[in-house]
Amino acid sequence: MYHHVKKLMYTVRVGTPDPRFGNMLLEQFGGANGELAAAMQYSVQGLNCDDPERKDLLMDIGTEELSHLEVVGTLARMHLKPTKNDRNAAFADPLIAIAGGGGVNLYNSQGDPWTADYLKITGELDVDLRSNIAAEARAKIVYERLINFTDDQGTIDTLQFLMSREITHMKAFAAALESMGKPPFSIGTIPPTPKLVDQYFNDSTGIGDRGEADVRGPWNSGGNWEFVNAPAFEQMESQKAGTRVPNDAEGANGGSNGGTRAKASKASAGKGRK
Ligand code: MN
Numbered sequence: 001m002y003h004h005v006k007k008l009m010y011t012v013r014v015g016t017p018d019p020r021f022g023n024m025l026l027e028q029f030g031g032a033n034g035e036l037a038a039a040m041q042y043s044v045q046g047l048n049c050d051d052p053e054r055k056d057l058l059m060d061i062g063t064e065e066l067s068h069l070e071v072v073g074t075l076a077r078m079h080l081k082p083t084k085n086d087r088n089a090a091f092a093d094p095l096i097a098i099a100g101g102g103g104v105n106l107y108n109s110q111g112d113p114w115t116a117d118y119l120k121i122t123g124e125l126d127v128d129l130r131s132n133i134a135a136e137a138r139a140k141i142v143y144e145r146l147i148n149f150t151d152d153q154g155t156i157d158t159l160q161f162l163m164s165r166e167i168t169h170m171k172a173f174a175a176a177l178e179s180m181g182k183p184p185f186s187i188g189t190i191p192p193t194p195k196l197v198d199q200y201f202n203d204s205t206g207i208g209d210r211g212e213a214d215v216r217g218p219w220n221s222g223g224n225w226e227f228v229n230a231p232a233f234e235q236m237e238s239q240k241a242g243t244r245v246p247n248d249a250e251g252a253n254g255g256s257n258g259g260t261r262a263k264a265s266k267a268s269a270g271k272g273r274k
Pocket residue numbers: 035038064065068139162165166
């Protein structure tokens with residue numbers, strides 16, 4: 001059950017309205033990383049959640065995001081209000097000025113309508129919690145950029161409040177995921193194929209036009225990693241001519257897809273050599 005209380009979660013004060021900044025704020029109202037998306041994502045995940053403890057967390061934070069929507073909507077409305085009557089202000093956001101009469105609507109800063117496509121809901125609690133941690137990180141960085149583009153102290157204070165709460169949520173989602181006790185790379189129930197799962201394919205090779213190097217790091221060396229260099233060229237006799245080394249290991253019956261593909265390549269390679 002939802003109940004509206006006639007009090008903002010944070011008191012919004014704006015010194016000088018800036019319609020162009022108001023337009024940018026819409027990103028956090030009806031945008032991909034905005035408050036409505038966060039509220040709907042967590043609340044709908046909560047509806048799907050069979051774990052009563054983490055369902056409580058999802059409903060708590062989903063509901064707080066609705067309060068954030070009210071705060072950021074109020075802030076955007078205060079900045080956009082002059083578009084109602086002022087011609088220069090109207091130019092900052094024609095959609096709001098002409099279709100909205102100076103009021104906000106569920107569009108992003110470019111006038112794209114809000115969509116459920118923004119939501120990440122899988123019905124797998126640990127996977128959803130990972131999406132939520134990423135969503136909070138995106139919301140945080142968008143608020144930070146907004147703070148960097150305004151000089152209005154009241155606006156900065158409001159955005160600082162909202163930005164801080166996103167980190168609070170990020171911490172709570174991370175702790176909830178950790179408390180599930182699942183190994184970090186264990187997703188779902190079917191285990192990945194052994195050996196294959198530890199192969200790192202070096203699929204971008206050489207020194208690039210701007211001197212970009214081939215790099216080794218903890219993401220492809222040490223631990224269980226097996227570094228597979230340029231797998232696309234593995235069977236090449238000549239990379240320039242595209243000819244391939246005959247491979248007897250590909251059985252005559254061509255039972256697997258890989259075998260069939262290799263056989264076809266062998267045939268065309270043979271043709272090329274004549
Ligand atoms: Mn929020």
